Amino acid sequence: xxxxxxxxxxxxxxxxxxxxxxxFVIVQFAPGGPVERMIAEIQxxxxxxxARIAGTGEGDVIARRAERRATEDTSITSRYRGARGLDPEIxxxxxxxxxxxxxxxERFLLMLKSYAMLDFxxxxxxxxxxxxxxxxxxxxxxxxxxxxTLIIYLVSIPLGIAKAVxxxxxxxxxxxxxxxxxxxxxGFLFAILLVxxxxxxxxxxxxxxRGLVSPNWRELSVPALVLDYFWHxxxxxxxxxxxxxxxxxxLTKNSFLDEINKQYVMTARAKGLPEKHVLYxxxxxxxxxxxxxxxxxxxxxxxxxxxxxxEIIFSLDGLGLLGFEAAINRDYPVLFGTLFIFTLAGLxxxxxxxxxxxxIDPRIDFESREV
Numbered sequence: 001x002x003x004x005x006x007x008x009x010x011x012x013x014x015x016x017x018x019x020x021x022x023x024f025v026i027v028q029f030a031p032g033g034p035v036e037r038m039i040a041e042i043q044x045x046x047x048x049x050x051a052r053i054a055g056t057g058e059g060d061v062i063a064r065r066a067e068r069r070a071t072e073d074t075s076i077t078s079r080y081r082g083a084r085g086l087d088p089e090i091x092x093x094x095x096x097x098x099x100x101x102x103x104x105x106e107r108f109l110l111m112l113k114s115y116a117m118l119d120f121x122x123x124x125x126x127x128x129x130x131x132x133x134x135x136x137x138x139x140x141x142x143x144x145x146x147x148x149t150l151i152i153y154l155v156s157i158p159l160g161i162a163k164a165v166x167x168x169x170x171x172x173x174x175x176x177x178x179x180x181x182x183x184x185x186x187g188f189l190f191a192i193l194l195v196x197x198x199x200x201x202x203x204x205x206x207x208x209x210r211g212l213v214s215p216n217w218r219e220l221s222v223p224a225l226v227l228d229y230f231w232h233x234x235x236x237x238x239x240x241x242x243x244x245x246x247x248x249x250x251l252t253k254n255s256f257l258d259e260i261n262k263q264y265v266m267t268a269r270a271k272g273l274p275e276k277h278v279l280y281x282x283x284x285x286x287x288x289x290x291x292x293x294x295x296x297x298x299x300x301x302x303x304x305x306x307x308x309x310x311e312i313i314f315s316l317d318g319l320g321l322l323g324f325e326a327a328i329n330r331d332y333p334v335l336f337g338t339l340f341i342f343t344l345a346g347l348x349x350x351x352x353x354x355x356x357x358x359x360i361d362p363r364i365d366f367e368s369r370e371v
Contacts, residue, residue: 001358005351012347017112019343020336024108033330034098034124039091098124111336120337125329130337133322140212140318143229144307147237152244157291159245160252165279167257175249183246188309191239195313199235207235210315236314240307248291255287289357 095101102110114121120130128136159179163172196202199209208214214228259265260283268278308320319338326334 001355005355008351008354012344015347016340016343020112020115020340021108023339024111024336027332027335028104030330033100034332035091035094035100037125037330038094038098115337115340120340121333123326123334124331126331126334130333133334134319134338134341137317137319137322140311140316141307141320143212143233144236144240144310144316144318147233148240148244151237151241152248153291155241156245156248157252157288160249161256161279161284163249163253164256164260167253179246179249183243185242187239187243188313190242191235191310191313194235194239208232212316236310236316239310239313252287252291255289255291256283259283259287292356 092101099107099110111121122129123133126133159175163175166172194207195209198204199207208231212229212232213225214220214232217225217228220228256279260279265278265283268282269275273281307318308324310316311318311321319342322334323338325331326338
């Protein structure tokens with residue numbers, strides 16, 4: 001197993017490189033960019049934009065140049081939409097500020113060198129480093145991902161076992177219909193329904209509509225703070241779990257049915273063992289292999305994906321919203337930095353999944369497999 005883990009760890013490097021390279025190339029062909037955004041700011045609000053550029057140390061010079069009518073340089077102004085009429089030297093300074101005065105391959109190599117030293121740079125449009133932004137948004141995403149995953153597992157596993165034991169009964173049919181309906185409802189649509197019904201939309205105002213905690217949470221006692229936190233989390237988490245029960249419940253049911261029909265279960269029953277002992281002493285461990293081993297992967301998928309619309313609806317400033325705003329604003333340090341961090345976390349958790357398989361069931365041997 002040690003050799004397999006080492007091989008997988010070494011494979012993380014080329015996988016990360018490939019993912020970052022593909023996304024970097026795609027972004028180069030995408031319309032718009034930070035230079036275009038700054039040009040738009042200059043054209044719309046020249047004072048604010050000039051103040052932003054002044055942070056490079058040459059703002060006074062650039063401001064004076066902007067006041068003069070410069071000779072039009074077609075070679076540089078034609079590169080950017082809306083750049084006509086601007087002093088070409090201002091555009092060159094904007095390029096230097098964002099690092100776009102260097103060739104594409106040089107920018108990519110410099111980015112990889114910084115990432116190798118865990119330096120993810122600073123946001124173009126926020127006065128914070130990428131790491132600081134990720135740490136700032138992490139509590140919201142951890143809260144949503146952790147509680148959603150735990151609730152889905154705590155409900156789906158007992159429900160799947162009950163459905164397997166009562167296979168074909170009215171209970172099985174009714175619960176299957178219920179979870180399929182829940183699976184068919186988009187999480188954001190259910191979130192809007194909850195807002196309308198319970199968060200002051202049209203009927204009741206039982207739950208808050210904004211933030212992770214109340215504005216006065218620092219003044220609350222510990223019990224009140226815990227209650228306030230879960231009060232704010234109730235509706236967002238409910239919106240995310242509504243469609244999460246179907247897959248895990250049916251997977252649990254099918255795993256149990258598959259194990260129940262095996263020879264060792266019939267032998268245990270023939271020996272006169274109680275049904276509960278057969279189910280939870282023999283069947284449970286084997287049936288739960290694929291489900292428990294997939295827990296890290298389920299957590300990372302809920303943590304970093306699928307929460308964007310929920311965060312917007314409930315005004316939760318998390319990682320989903322951060323990535324969306326970075327893509328819209330072409331904030332490349334945040335865009336590529338978060339991509340690198342999340343991809344690395346996903347690759348490591350995939351390896352953890354494999355290790356958990358061998359811990360839960362020693363019969364599984366990845367050592368003999370070719371990676």
